[in-house]
Amino acid sequence: MxxxxxxxxxxxxxxxxxxxxxxxxxxxxxxxxxxxxxxxxxxxxxxxLALPRALAADLVLVSPGYRALTFSPPWFPRAALRDAAGVAGVAETASLYAYSGQVRSPETGGNLSVWLLGIDPAARVLDLPGLAEAQRALSVPETAFLDRLSRQEFRGVVARVAEAGFVRLPVYAPTADLAPVLSLRGLFTLGPSFTIDGTLLMSDLTLHATLGVPLDRVSIGLVRLEPGVAAAPVAVAIAARLDGRARVMTRADYLAEERRFYASRTxxxxxxxxxxxxxxxxxxxxxxxxxxxxxxxxxxxxxxxxxxxxxxxxxxxxxxxxxxxxxxxxxxxxxxxxxxxxxxxxxxxxxxxxxxxxxxxxxxxxxxxxxxxxxxxxxxxxxxxxxxxxxx
Amino acid sequence: MKAPLAELRDVSHGFGRGAQRRAVLRGITLDLRAGDFVALTGPSGSGKTTLLTLLGALRVPEEGDLRLLGQDVRGLEAKALGALRRRIGFVFQRHHLLRSLSVLENVEAALHGQPDADRARDRAAALAMLEAVGLGGRGGDSTALLSGGEQQRVAVARALVRRPSLVLADEPTASLDGTSGRAVVTLLAALTRGRDCAVVMGTHDERCLDLVTRRLHMEDGVLKQTEQAA
Structure with a gap:
């Protein structure tokens, strides 16, 4: 039937x-x-989630007021990251400084929104293809890398960096008398987002010199654990030690929270x-x-x-x-x-x-x-x- | 003598309420037995169709007793009603074949609902019945490709394929020319002869009355005369 x-x-x-x-x-x-x-x-x-996924971390520390990485993350004191480094099971820590800003297009003269990321060139902060070998070059002052997957407004700049290996890029800094200029000397691979046209990666010292941001204020703290150590108990131990100065999450919880934020809060x-x-x-x-x-x-x-x-x-x-x-x-x-x-x-x-x-x-x-x-x-x-x- | 296939005792039925009330059947008493091939005649509005729908278990009489195939239709559950209807074959004035199905599938459709359905056996039965109505080899055709007479022959095949105990035909010749109409009634008579079933055919068509075994005439909801055909 x-x-x-x-x-x-x-x-x-x-x-x-x-x-x-x-x-x-x-x-x-x-x-x-x-x-x-x-x-x-x-x-x-x-x-x-491209950038959160690229963080070379087992545990992530953020400010208690943190909402999402691309929504101007509030800072937390670098001292908290140092305290976390002293917890049993922690192998090493690193800092990421993340700020949104604007640069002037060398081709059109118009402003483009960018994501400015500062890292210690000697530390492992981002697991991105080819970056580990190249990031030492960021130690040279005013040097930055441009994301080769930035939106098409940056295509000309990407091509020029790939061909000439050097492009000067003025940065809009409201507090500076003269617009600082970055020297683009390399490319890396991350990808654009809905809100940002492109991403620039530089040393923490260059970021400090460019935007004047203090380096004792960390956007994201990265904690890597010793081999074989479970993440959750260490996260609890770090949270107890920090006493509310920063929030600590396992990598999985952090990625889930980022995704949840975009799904339901934006x-x-x-x-x-x-x-x-x-x-x-x-x-x-x-x-x-x-x-x-x-x-x-x-x-x-x-x-x-x-x-x-x-x-x-x-x-x-x-x-x-x-x-x-x-x-x-x-x-x-x-x-x-x-x-x-x-x-x-x-x-x-x-x-x-x-x-x-x-x-x-x-x-x-x-x-x-x-x-x-x-x-x-x-x-x-x-x-x-x-x-x-x-x-x- | 075998028990009647249909027993009506003082059956009355009507439509509407209050002042709008109209009695359609009044005090009908009737037995139908295996071998009966009955012509139900009478003018339009005399109650023929209402009587056919009662015999088809499509209505329950307001008054009187109606037993079909040994069952009192009043109070039958939906499942039992469905089972009862599977033992009744219908041929309508318009063929009412399922347009989206082929000729063979229309005939098979009458068998799919049977509790003992068997795909291979049902197909063989449907093909045999199409052969019997002269449409062997047309099973794969769309019903739209058939003439009116052929469509009505398919409707006859569909009504008879599951060997019903009661066959009800409502003006089966009304939409056909004289030759095709007589051919359909002849076929119906031939295929039911000798079977353990009764046929009731509502008709205005005087040309087919020589084919029936019994004639019932209705006027104003009353069964005026019942005569045994010669």
Missing amino acids: ARFAALLAFRQLRYRALASLAALAGVAVAVMLMLVQVGFRNGLYDSA PIGVIFNVGLLVGVAVGVVFILQVLNGLVDANLPDYAVLLAQGYRPAFLAAVVAQAAVAIALLTYLPALGLALAVTGAAAEVTRLPIGLHGSDMTMVLALSLAMAVVAAGMAVLRLRRADPLELFG
Whole structure:
């Protein structure tokens, strides 16, 4: 009987395929928008998490008022990091200074937003490809590296650094009489974010000289543990020693908190989630439209089946199978379109916009949920199927 | 003598309430037995269709007793009602074939709901029934490719394929020309003859009355006369 319900659902859908084409296209577009939303959201999360992921740390120390790395992290005293270094199990510590700022484009003269990162060139702070071998060069005053994946506004600068090995870049510093100038002498690989056009990496001393920021105020403290030491107990021990001067988190907790911040605390994260829900609602409406058309067109057929002894539950199964078929049939073209759109967007923005396998599965599950909801509403129309209507 | 397949005792039915109330059937008493091929005649509005819907277990009479295939239809659960309807075959005035299914699938559809359904056996039965109605080889066709007479023959095949105990035909010739209409009724009579079933055919078509074994005439909801055909 289930086999016949599936056959009937598929045949009825096929019979009305042309009449339902616009609504079926609507379902596909709704699913595509959901996939694109997820792809863009991944771009937000992955770009925002690129730097936190690159931190060479087992434990992370931040200010008690810290929200997220790219949201102007408040500082905490460097003395707290020194105290953490004295806790049993800690192998070494390092500091990261992170400030947002602006530089003047050498090509257009316009201001570009940048992320200025300061590190000790002798310390392991960021695990990025090729950086460990190159970062000693940052010891030269006024020297900085530019992220080669910075947005396209920086493409010309990246090309010139790659070719000439040297580009001068004026920095906007509101407190300085003369704009400091950085010497770009190398490239590294990190990637842009939604809010920042590019990233500059320099020594902590160059950052101090450029922006005048005091080096006893650390943005992120990095703690590496001795081999085989569990992170959680050391984190508890450090927290007890710091007595509220800084917050300590394991690497996993830190990354989860960063992601949570963008998902639920920033408008852009909320917008993506709302966009996803709107996609679900629109999808339900379009699937319902196809199903209602299907039921209305086949009421006499359903009445015949009732007269033949089929029960209303069988008719509900036909409608449910049609709904699932709609979800499955529209998913593949929607996925193809979404991959094309997110691929093009990633190419233009250089953001890590894209879909993971788990995202595709999640949206497929949402599509099936849409189908179930729409089917639940459409079966109410089956009450109008009446065998008595078949008599002349 | 075998027990009646349908027993109506003083059955009355009507529609509407209060001043709008209209009695459609009044005091119908009737037995239908295996081998009966009954023509139910009478003018429009005489109650033929309402009587057919009662016999099809699609309605419950307001008054009187109705037993179908040994069961009192009043108070039957949905599941039991479905099982009862599976033992009744319907042929409607318009064929009401399922447009999205092929000819063969329409006939098979009548068998899928059976509790003892068997895919291979059902297909063989459906093909045999299509052969019997003269449409062997047309099973894969869309129903839209058939003429009106052929569509009604498929409807007959669909009604008979599960060997029902009761066959109800509502004006089966009304939308067909004289030749096709007579061919359909002839087929219905031939395929039910000798089977343990009764056929009731509501009709205005005088040309087919020589094919029936019994004629019932209705007027104003009353069974005026019952005559045994020659």
